[in-house]
Amino acid sequence: METSSISAKDVNFYYGDFQALRNVSLEMERNTVTALIGPSGCGKSTFLRLLNRMNDLIPGARLEGKVTVDGEDIYGKNVQVVELRKKVGMVFQKPNPFPKSIFENVAYGLRVNGVRDRETIRSRVEESLRGAALWEEVKDKLKRSAFELSGGQQQRLCIARALAVQPSILLMDEPASALDPVSTSKVEDLIYELKKNYTIVIVTHNMQQAARVSDRTAFFYLGKLVEYDRTEKIFTHPSEEATQNYVTGRFG
Amino acid sequence: MKRLKKIAEAIAERVLMVSGFITSLVIVLIVLFLFREGAGLFGKPDVEEGYVLAVNRKNPVEKLSPRQIMEIFDGEITDWKQVGGAEEGIVVFRLNDITDYATEEELGPELDSIPQCLSRILSENSGMIAYVPKQYAADGFTGKRLAEGKITPRSFFGGREWYPTAQPSPQFGVVPLIMGTLWVSLGAILIALPFGLAVAIYMAELAGERIRRALKPAVELLAGIPSVVYGFFGLVVVVPLIQRGFGLPVGETGLAGSLILAVMALPTIITVAEDAIRNTPRAMKESSLALGATHWQTIRRVVLPYSVSGITAAAVLGIGRAIGETMAVLMVTGNAAVIPHTLLEPMRTIPATIAAELGEAPSGGAHYEALFLLGCILFVLTLAVSLSVEFISARRPKQTI
Structure with a gap:
């Protein structure tokens, strides 16, 4: 499967008068997991949501600078947002399945993108559920409501739902923060698996999680990218004092 | 001071409780009243209270439904055959019509001979149906009083006619x-x-x-x-x-x-x-x-x-x-x-x-x-x-x- 690289250059982002990101420049390579860490309100979620233009929905939001995926400016004039979002999938903080059956939840992205063929849909649903390590648990109850699943299963369902449209990038906004430890570890294992086929960007508040799953880590503070390096280095020998203080739990 | 506050709070709670209780009670009472007033309808006679329907003694018809009564008095049913009797034209008689059948002398100066006159008129007109106050068809009445029907839930809920002021038989079909x-x-x-x-x-x-x-x-x-x-x-x-x-x-x-x-x-x-x-x-x-x-x-x-x-x-x-x-x-x-x-x-x-x-x-x-x-x-x-x-x-x- 084709994966993609992401690059942000001199990005400033505003919610009305409030500047949420200041001069952020960041390169993410193919098939890596990048963790975005930092205290609440530091801009890490804002940055994540830039990458599939989710912030477009917020009135008064404004971007300066350039964001590219595979070298293509995603804020360019001719970009179809709908197409971009197919390429850049997203998993949210809380599991939020649609009020539909398990099968229909996964099939949703295919249906809205005009896939009609039943066999294609069926096989893609199975593939995605397998990809999200959920198939074995739900294969006998695909017609049941998604709300019947546990929180952890719901979150993996949401991942499967994102996988079904075959994105090349997966954005994850604190995907395990609403889950218990067992579910969390399942989701983390999954992220590790998914890395082979996807470029993953994950926002997390959990330092251990960032250390466990990511190849590179970016530390945001007050809208600025303080430090961006290999995860090992960030957690063992950060160059900046602020990073050191944050990863060792002295603030945040 | 603290004690006063406590008492005030207790009073406020009571007031809220009492007003809630009274409101609920009033609503329940209104509903009960509604049903009590309405329930009396069933079992009432299906002709106007205090009135009877009477026919000639030889008429085989014993009972008429409210609907038949209405149609007879509206002139839509004109023959006894249509309601299960012999083939004979129906003559409708209301108390006002009595002067067409009897002279003033016959009725008496105080109109106290009306019952006798009624008996006579009914026996003379074999196809007649009379709608008269009960007291005129009491002792010594020679005509045949039709059996009284009652308003039933079935006639009320299943009735297809709503003529609540029809005479002699109001129709209460909802x-x-x-x-x-x-x-x-x-x-x-x-x-x-x-x-x-x-x-x-x-x-x-x-x-x-x-x-x-x-x-x-x-x-x-x-x-x-x-x-x-x-x-x-x-x-x-x-x-x-x-x-x-x-x-x-x-x-x-x-x-x-x-x-x-x-x-x-x-x-x-x-x-x-x-x-x-x-x-x-x-x-x-x-x-x-x-x-x-x-x-x-x-x-x-x-x-x-x-x-x-x-x-x-x-x-x-x-x-x-x-x-x-x-x-x-x-x-x-x-x-x-x-x-x-x-x-x-x-x-x-x-x-x-x-x-x-x-x-x-x-x-x-x-x-x-x-x-x-x-x-x-x-x-x-x-x-x-x-x-x-x-x-x-x-x-x-x-x-x-």
Whole structure:
């Protein structure tokens, strides 16, 4: 499967008068997991949501600078947002399945993108559920409501739902923060698996999680990218004092 | 000081409790009163109280249904054969007609010979049916009194005629009124729901904040207009439009009522449906968009399914509003108590019937009690509506986390 690289250059982002990101420049390579860490309100979620233009929905939001995926400016004039979002999938903080059956939840992205063929849909649903390590648990109850699943299963369902449209990038906004430890570890294992086929960007508040799953880590503070390096280095020998203080739990 | 505060709090609690208790009690008492007043109808004689029907002694007919009685006295049934008797023309006799059959001398100076005269007249006219006060057909009466029927639940709930002031046998059949109520209400909801839903979706999903802020009070303003004003508007504007538009002899039709009710139900539907739609979790909409769905696909496939119970509740509440509405409907529907076949006929609803007739129904009479029973039916209908709203809201999908 084709994966993609992401690059942000001199990005400033505003919610009305409030500047949420200041001069952020960041390169993410193919098939890596990048963790975005930092205290609440530091801009890490804002940055994540830039990458599939989710912030477009917020009135008064404004971007300066350039964001590219595979070298293509995603804020360019001719970009179809709908197409971009197919390429850049997203998993949210809380599991939020649609009020539909398990099968229909996964099939949703295919249906809205005009896939009609039943066999294609069926096989893609199975593939995605397998990809999200959920198939074995739900294969006998695909017609049941998604709300019947546990929180952890719901979150993996949401991942499967994102996988079904075959994105090349997966954005994850604190995907395990609403889950218990067992579910969390399942989701983390999954992220590790998914890395082979996807470029993953994950926002997390959990330092251990960032250390466990990511190849590179970016530390945001007050809208600025303080430090961006290999995860090992960030957690063992950060160059900046602020990073050191944050990863060792002295603030945040 | 502290002690005083404690006492004040205790008093406040008591006052709240007592007022709550009294309010609930009053509501229960009103309902009980409604049913008590209405329940007396069953078992009442089906002809006017204090009157009897009498025929010639040799007439084989023993009993007539209220409907047959009405048709006989309306001149629609003219031969005894039609009601199971011998082939003979029916002659209708009311007390006023007595001077056609007897002279003043025969009746006596104080009219005290009326009973004897009646007996004589009945025996002379073999096809006659007489509708007279009971006391004139008592001792020494030689005619045959027809058996008294009673108003039964079956004749009330299954009856297809509502002529509460018909003489000698008033007809209390509620089918046309229930049908009228349902037709007008369903018509109203069929008109109001698509428009209400469209406005709700527009306000919740599409309109900018400024438009929404202007639109919402405007919609709520609609709810504040007195219903008589709606009725007046309907009478002056809608009724002539319908009359001309459909080429009808009269414009006061069920459709006019439905249209007016639709406008009146709109604020309820819009407000409730909009709340339901806005309650769709933002994250759910975002995940739909994140999968490459367009805004419209998101509305149709995620937002509407998620808020379907709220939208149903909006529709049912709208129906409830329509069923109970009185004044506007009374003014524009034409009030013909006939079982309707299309919306373009005059119809009469239950609340309009109560409002129009209670003033002229003698207290305690059969008509009065029939109107109270109508009130009970209305109460049960609206209760069913509110209960179904409760039921639907309870089925609202729950997020597990």
